[in-house]
Amino acid sequence: TPCSTxxxxxxxxxPAMNCRAEVLEVSVEGRQVEEAMxxxxxxxxxxxxxxxxxxxxxxTYSIGTVGTQDVDCDFIxxxxxxxxxxxxxxxxxxxxxxxxxxxxxxxxxxxGQISLEFYQKKKSRWPFSDECIPWELWTIKVxxxxxxxxxxxxxxxxxxxxxxxxxxxxxxEVMNRHExxxxxxxxxxxxxxxxxxxKDVQPYLYKISYQITDSxxxxxxxxxxxxxxxxxAL
Amino acid sequence: xMDTDLSSQDRKDLDKFIKFFALKTVQVIVQARLGEKxxxxxxxxxxxxxxxxxxxxxxPEVTHEAKKALAGQLPAVxxxxxxxxxxxxxxxxxxxxxxxxxxxxxxxxxxxxxSYTVYNRLSLLLKSLLAITRVTPAYRLSRKQGHExxxxxxxxxxxxxxxxxxxxxxxxxxxxxxTPVGTITLSCAYRINxxxxxxxxxxxxxxxxxxxxDHFVDRPYPSSSPMHPCNYxxxxxxxxxxxxxxxxxxxxxxxxxxxxxxxxxxxxTKAHFQTPPPVVTDTLKVPVMGLAFSHxxxxxxxxxxxxxxxxxxxxMGYPVLFAGGLNAxxxxxxxxxxxxxxVPPIPSQPAHGTQADQExxxxxxxxxxxxxxxxxxxxxxxxxxxxxxxxxxxxHDLLETIFIRKVGAFVNxxxxxxxxxxxxxxxxxxxxxxxxxEDNDTMVxxxxxxxxxxxxxxxxxxxxxSGSSTGNTHDDFVMIDFKPAFSKDDILPMDLGTFYREFQxxxxxxxxxxxxxxxxxxxxxxxxxxxxxxxEKNVKEFDAFVETLx
Numbered sequence: 055t056p057c058s059t060x061x062x063x064x065x066x067x068x069p070a071m072n073c074r075a076e077v078l079e080v081s082v083e084g085r086q087v088e089e090a091m092x093x094x095x096x097x098x099x100x101x102x103x104x105x106x107x108x109x110x111x112x113x114t115y116s117i118g119t120v121g122t123q124d125v126d127c128d129f130i131x132x133x134x135x136x137x138x139x140x141x142x143x144x145x146x147x148x149x150x151x152x153x154x155x156x157x158x159x160x161x162x163x164x165x166g167q168i169s170l171e172f173y174q175k176k177k178s179r180w181p182f183s184d185e186c187i188p189w190e191l192w193t194i195k196v197x198x199x200x201x202x203x204x205x206x207x208x209x210x211x212x213x214x215x216x217x218x219x220x221x222x223x224x225x226x227e228v229m230n231r232h233e234x235x236x237x238x239x240x241x242x243x244x245x246x247x248x249x250x251x252x253k254d255v256q257p258y259l260y261k262i263s264y265q266i267t268d269s270x271x272x273x274x275x276x277x278x279x280x281x282x283x284x285x286x287a288l
Numbered sequence: 289x290m291d292t293d294l295s296s297q298d299r300k301d302l303d304k305f306i307k308f309f310a311l312k313t314v315q316v317i318v319q320a321r322l323g324e325k326x327x328x329x330x331x332x333x334x335x336x337x338x339x340x341x342x343x344x345x346x347x348p349e350v351t352h353e354a355k356k357a358l359a360g361q362l363p364a365v366x367x368x369x370x371x372x373x374x375x376x377x378x379x380x381x382x383x384x385x386x387x388x389x390x391x392x393x394x395x396x397x398x399x400x401x402x403s404y405t406v407y408n409r410l411s412l413l414l415k416s417l418l419a420i421t422r423v424t425p426a427y428r429l430s431r432k433q434g435h436e437x438x439x440x441x442x443x444x445x446x447x448x449x450x451x452x453x454x455x456x457x458x459x460x461x462x463x464x465x466x467t468p469v470g471t472i473t474l475s476c477a478y479r480i481n482x483x484x485x486x487x488x489x490x491x492x493x494x495x496x497x498x499x500x501x502d503h504f505v506d507r508p509y510p511s512s513s514p515m516h517p518c519n520y521x522x523x524x525x526x527x528x529x530x531x532x533x534x535x536x537x538x539x540x541x542x543x544x545x546x547x548x549x550x551x552x553x554x555x556x557t558k559a560h561f562q563t564p565p566p567v568v569t570d571t572l573k574v575p576v577m578g579l580a581f582s583h584x585x586x587x588x589x590x591x592x593x594x595x596x597x598x599x600x601x602x603x604m605g606y607p608v609l610f611a612g613g614l615n616a617x618x619x620x621x622x623x624x625x626x627x628x629x630x631v632p633p634i635p636s637q638p639a640h641g642t643q644a645d646q647e648x649x650x651x652x653x654x655x656x657x658x659x660x661x662x663x664x665x666x667x668x669x670x671x672x673x674x675x676x677x678x679x680x681x682x683x684h685d686l687l688e689t690i691f692i693r694k695v696g697a698f699v700n701x702x703x704x705x706x707x708x709x710x711x712x713x714x715x716x717x718x719x720x721x722x723x724x725x726e727d728n729d730t731m732v733x734x735x736x737x738x739x740x741x742x743x744x745x746x747x748x749x750x751x752x753x754s755g756s757s758t759g760n761t762h763d764d765f766v767m768i769d770f771k772p773a774f775s776k777d778d779i780l781p782m783d784l785g786t787f788y789r790e791f792q793x794x795x796x797x798x799x800x801x802x803x804x805x806x807x808x809x810x811x812x813x814x815x816x817x818x819x820x821x822x823x824e825k826n827v828k829e830f831d832a833f834v835e836t837l838x
Contacts, residue, residue, distance in 0.1 A: 100415050105341045106332040118332045121343035122418055124325035133427065135418045138330045138343070219423035223460055226416045230463035232409060253818065254330035 079195040089127040096136035103257040109241040131215035149262040164198025166266040175246040314354040320421035321430040340411035357443040384452035385426040386478040397466030
């Protein structure tokens with residue numbers, strides 16, 4: 055089984071100033087893809103979401119409260135904590151669902167990666183559109199395996215559970231480095247830093263994209279790049 | 289010299305943050321070992337009392353244990369706060385699984401902004417703790433507790449003791465936060481040789497009749513210090529705007545509140561405490577599973593009242609009266625070498641932090657008057673009266689009952705798992721033990737306080753077959769030898785008879801309980817305008833739908 059690696063910039067990503075990149079790799083069975091991806095994405099977003107900001111006079115603000123909840127996986131011996139926000143959960147499930155479908159339709163090899171990118175918006179003057187400047191990029195490389203019998207599946211349940219535990223520890227290690235985070239914005243700037251569209255929590259601006267690798271393992275021939283969180287359209 | 293750079297307000301704030309961070313850390317750890325899924329709600333409008341902007345409930349007993357262990361001190365170099373998680377089998381063997389350590393080292397970060405950066409990083413660290421508590425081996429064990437073992441916690445303050453974890457224990461670091469007075473570190477050391485404790489071994493046995501452990505004999509109501517709105521404001525750190533405090537007067541005289549308005553707080557007056565409360569005999573191993581969340585019994589909305597001045601810097605002691613150990617004869621729960629297939633021999637160890645424990649006494653409430661935030665109806669203010677008199681909490685008076693029933697998914701923690709003394713009724717400890725609560729739950733047979741060394745011994749039967757008797761007398765119905773036709777013992781781990789008995793009184797679904805997550809009713813009301821707005825937007829759809837019905 056591949057171990058997790060941490061590379062500065064994965065191939066294909068645009069290097070950007072101050073953008074740190076983390077790569078995690080997992081091998082899972084087809085039916086485990088969704089839960090494994092959700093576990094990782096939710097864990098990252100747990101750390102990258104705050105309560106809703108409420109700006110007051112004199113530029114101060116108060117912060118709402120983030121609730122959390124336990125999620126048990128059905129196909130993996132694993133549980134994780136996510137932010138209590140149905141909207142956020144729906145958005146992630148949608149992205150992961152599309153990724154899973156794309157993996158399934160791509161052929162027997164089942165390799166791909168899903169990326170979660172945190173970015174800041176930088177306003178530009180007309181006629182230029184606003185820039186999106188990424189500051190943190192998480193990439194999960196997935197390798198889908200096919201198993202022959204029930205016994206192998208049971209072992210896979212446990213092994214993938216253990217692997218995910220390692221990934222959570224890795225994620226927490228990165229979070230604990232207290233590296234660059236965007237400055238807390240003024241009221242006029244808040245939409246350039248945070249996603250304020252959700253009603254109960256406020257994650258940093260993020261977008262999720264994925265790529266399916268072809269069977270030769272070369273860089274993408276079938277690239278299906280879907281943006282779940284869009285930047286401002288032209 | 290270290291403090292000269294830190295303004296006194298910053299220093300006060302920092303101490304407060306560290307104190308409440310320690311309390312919340314304990315809550316997260318203990319709640320993660322209850323064996324249930326935790327769920328709290330996000331709230332877009334600040335409730336003003338959620339520390340670190342996270343919805344973490346406060347189990348009063350746990351807060352109390354933590355405060356008792358800290359005894360007014362803060363983690364410092366050489367003085368760490370430790371939460372020890374251990375497992376105790378139905379045969380009385382116990383074993384340490386994890387030690388969570390909140391430590392302070394000397395590395396200072398003078399430049400860091402207390403009211404802003406430290407606070408936010410502590411919040412981040414709590415999130416990391418939420419995540420990490422689910423990935424150590426003890427989590428899965430704790431989710432399966434109830435049949436053959438329970439998970440216990442113990443809090444101590446002082447030097448970290450890792451010797452009980454066996455050889456080759458592993459450590460995971462949760463995170464660190466630098467402050468001007470030192471760096472806070474949070475980590476977990478956990479036992480890894482759990483091979484013989486494979487959870488598979490525990491899956492095939494039927495539930496045993498158990499006992500609830502309630503180590504609070506003279507226990508008043510779950511109470512906490514008076515509530516104050518946490519008017520915490522953060523400004524931007526670009527220097528142009530400065531953090532402002534809405535009401536500096538209030539901040540000085542009050543403490544940041546510890547928990548959301550989901551607890552009942554009661555008025556306690558000095559007059560009720562005629563006798564000094566009994567001394568705590570030892571640190572208590574508290575069964576995590578048997579705890580009830582007091583908020584489940586509370587009414588929803590609290591109104592805030594300014595606090596009366598209390599002991600020390602608004603750190604009100606609990607009007608608590610505690611006694612005894614979990615196990616009358618062996619307060620430290622270090623039962624001897626295990627049996628085959630059980631726990632390996634544990635070297636007998638000195639009591640952890642014994643000195644600190646014995647030095648701690650419950651402070652008598654001299655001249656202290658608490659004002660309370662009352663629930664929505666002021667008539668609900670309760671008083672503790674006479675519960676402490678004459679009850680010096682001899683361990684033999686302990687009501688020992690552990691709920692062994694496994695709580696299924698989606699289930700609200702059933703009322704019948706509430707230990708009697710957690711009920712918000714006066715003289716709870718005198719109430720008949722087998723009161724209505726357990727009428728419905730015939731699986732639980734609380735015996736009177738057993739004096740045996742192994743409280744579960746009398747009720748343990750390892751056979752899975754039907755007709756198991758419990759040896760205890762409380763029965764609303766008679767257990768019969770239930771061998772339904774065509775049921776098979778050998779294939780399923782549980783035969784039909786056992787299944788029938790176990791599930792014939794299912795606990796209530798959480799979705800049917802009124803107080804899900806114990807969030808305040810006001811929050812629900814607050815969200816009504818939003819919901820109405822959404823519905824109003826969809827009025828056309830609703831109308832169209834109605835049309836189709838006609």
